[in-house]
Amino acid sequence: MLTRRVRGSWRGSALTQRLIRSGFAGSASVTIIVLALIMLFLLREGAGFLGTYRRELETYRRCGLEFCDLVDRPLAQQEDLAGSLRRALSSSLEPLIGQARARRDEALRLKREVDQLTQTQREVFEQAQALPAAQAAAALPEATKALSAALKAASAAVVIAPILSAKQATDLRLQLSTQIPGKEQPLALINQLQQEFLRVDKEAKARFEGLQEAIETLEEAPEDLRETLSELKELALAAKEQATLHHTLEEGRQKLLNAAQNARDPKEKAALLKEAEASHSEPPDESALQAQIAELREPLVLHIGAYSAKVDQLALHLPEAEIQLPEAMELLQKTAQALPRHAAAMRASVPELRQWKADAPVHLRSVLGAFFFGTQWLTNSSWQDFFGFLPLLSGSLIIALIAIAMATPLSVAAAIYCNQFASPREREWIKPVIEFIQAIPSVVLGFIGISLLGDLLKDLSQLPMLSWIPGFPIAERLNMFNAGCLLALMAIPTMFSLAEDALNNVPQAYIDASEALGATQLQTIFRVIVPAALSGMGAAVLLGLGRVIGETMVVLLVAGNRIAIPDFSDSVGVVFQPAHTLTGIIAQELGEVSRGSAHWQALFMVGIVLFAISLAVNAMARAMVRRFELPKS
């Protein structure tokens, strides 16, 4: 059959053979071209970022926003400090007033519940009331009867927590059952409980007068400073608005001028030039602003001095004697330590204020620094957008580390087991199941994180016997740990099959030699096979890491999407905080920004970094395999 086909077919010349060959070669080189194109398009959209961001930062400086932030940044801590004092107060109040409040809340809850249970009858009753008098006379008695019966049934049915005494419970049921609109009996018990709560609350607060005073002092201390600052901020914002407007107009004019240059028709050219002339705008004059800043600089410095003196004073006079509760004590001590630091930070801003110059140039180096080492990713802000990379990178890295730390032992163990211990029958169904994980789409795993794992982890963290784990109980159900677990599951099949390949590739001669020397099976596995396969396993881990860092949907759905550098004060417990990631931010924000804006370009910059990371991880994995390659047997 073969001969017939060959004889019958058209015999190509050498040229056609070469053409066919180069056609195939061309499609093979598509992979190279695509890689180059990816780089090209990422760069095309992202490369303008440095320039755009630099211009934005220049405006930020020139219009005095940076000047305001010099004071505003350290001042932001004041609210945290006041908050922790307030928490100390409320946690010391809690044991004194908790009971009374719980009783009142329980009574109110019961009233709501009875209201809800009888809602249908109540509505019927109200409708009957609204009817004209003649019809109402007929309908009303029946509705009243129904409502009153429902009220009785409901108030008998509700479950009253044991926090209310038996007598109170009976009273409450009785009072609730007579709540027919228009003929209400006063809810005496609820009123009484409310009064009781207010009395206890007042008494308790009287015991912590010093602390309350401290809170008030701290809250009022920066008032003068804030006032001056907000005056400055308004000026700065107005200046920024003008600068932005000027920039937009200027850009439009440039476009028109370009179009005029390319226009062939002289009439059209003249029209375009005229239009460009019309949109000409003077660059905003910032000398007035700068004069005002200079004028307000000294008062600001004075206010800062006064404020930090007040804070220092307060740190010395925190009423520690009033507090007995250990957790309140801890909060108070922490605040006492933080207050002088806060005052020092405020004072440190003074020389910066003095040295600050509106027309100092923004170096490209500092723009790069602001991107790669910036600690804030802040967009759509009415004040100033910041594109700092660190919050995203830290989230991505922590999640990847969690995932790798979980996936490595599991997949290596599974690979060793499958390769060395498992019977052929076991192997036959373990391998397909693990390979099947690869087929589960990432969005499905992310959905599992939202619908199942999140609640599971949260419930688990509330068990008292697990409270020794740092970070437990967890506050957010969507957090880095949750995402890490799911990504570990995603990375397992890749790492498993690569690790198993590595084990398979160990030359039989090594094994034979080991056994000939009298090694047991365990010794052969762990002292010969595994060390020999170590480089392959390392590459497996690296490729798993690449996969995990580049994964999008799971982290977008599950990581919690809070853009902030995680708080490391809780050691390992940091993993239970929500975070945002490099991949997640692109997926979430790209759909909502306009093309060519700084935000758009920043997202493409993040893409460039991701691309670079993936290339680097690949190169490292290859280098690792090559460096430790076994001699071919």
Added chain:
Amino acid sequence: MSDSPSQNPFIATDRGASLRRVAMAWSLRLMTGFIVLVTLAILLHIGWKGAPVLFKTQAPFVNTAFLSKLPSTLHVISDRDGRVIETDNRGAEVLKKQLGPNLREEKTISYSGGGILGPIVGTALLVLVSVSVALLLGVASAIYLSEYARPGKTVELIRLAILNLAGVPSVVFGLFGLGAFVLTAPVLTNSPLERSLLIIPLGFAKLSFQGWDTCVLSGGFTLAFVILPVIITASEQCLAAVPQGFRETSMALGATRWQAIRSAVLPFAMPGILTSSILGIARAAGETAPIMFTAALAFKDKLPWQRDLPALAADASWWAHWEQSVQRLLGLFTESVQALPYHIYTLAARIPNNEYAQRAQYGSVLVFLLLVASLSLCSMLLRRRLRRKYKW
């Protein structure tokens, strides 16, 4: 080589050794079992929660409405008699008029009503485009690599590119697709957009590099490059599995290289290539990030071929009718669509969670998983059968 070390007469007997071996084997077995168990638990959970949505206890046992309706906003209307009725937009209007003052409460849950026909069709179209492109490029590349290329710099570079392409994060592919296909790819048009990168006049029309916008074609091409490495690697393996003798025999009979490939290699490699590319289909169907900015919409109340076109006059020529049908058919590729993975993302992340939303979520997830899993399972089983069948 003996299986059990105790048969080796040269080592001292060590009772602890066998105990240690058993302990080690069991701890490894437990860890392996843990992975398997977690996987099965996830699948069971989805099956358990999704089955009531997808299946029914009465004939035809499958919730056909869920599979054959477009997604819509779900209205849950409760009246004063305690009845709760679920309906769609139009039903809600009628019902509200009917109930009048008897209406007690109306809840609306976006995206959760109707079925998931739109996303299924969208995913199918995306997969169709991406797999055709990827197969064409992938098989050709594999033929070059395994049949024509001699070891050297070029081949090494191509292999490196394939490896790296496989490692590029999917969201970066999304960015690439947005930059390349949505905003830059060339189209034939008479009125190019202002953003066009380059306009080449061709006489009858202009070739304008202004991009295809978000549509099936953009998404399909983006996905094609995501799965290209998978397809190339699989095809190359299949080609390499065809014995060298086949080629030599046919060339000894006077066939050129291309004839040898066409008549003696490809026919034997093709079944394997196609089965392996099913895996590519599963991957393409499962990816979300690449289609987020290139093809997918959160909501669309039309199928891609139901484009709004001006109504034709009664006496319109057959040409006008023909033109409209062609335009409608082209909508298969030039419209943006809903896709199953993106639909699941929308349901899971963009709307408040409640029992109705959950029903839609689990139903879509189960359908999606069944689709992808059956594809992968097919590929796995077929590959196993082929391996037994073609043994040379």
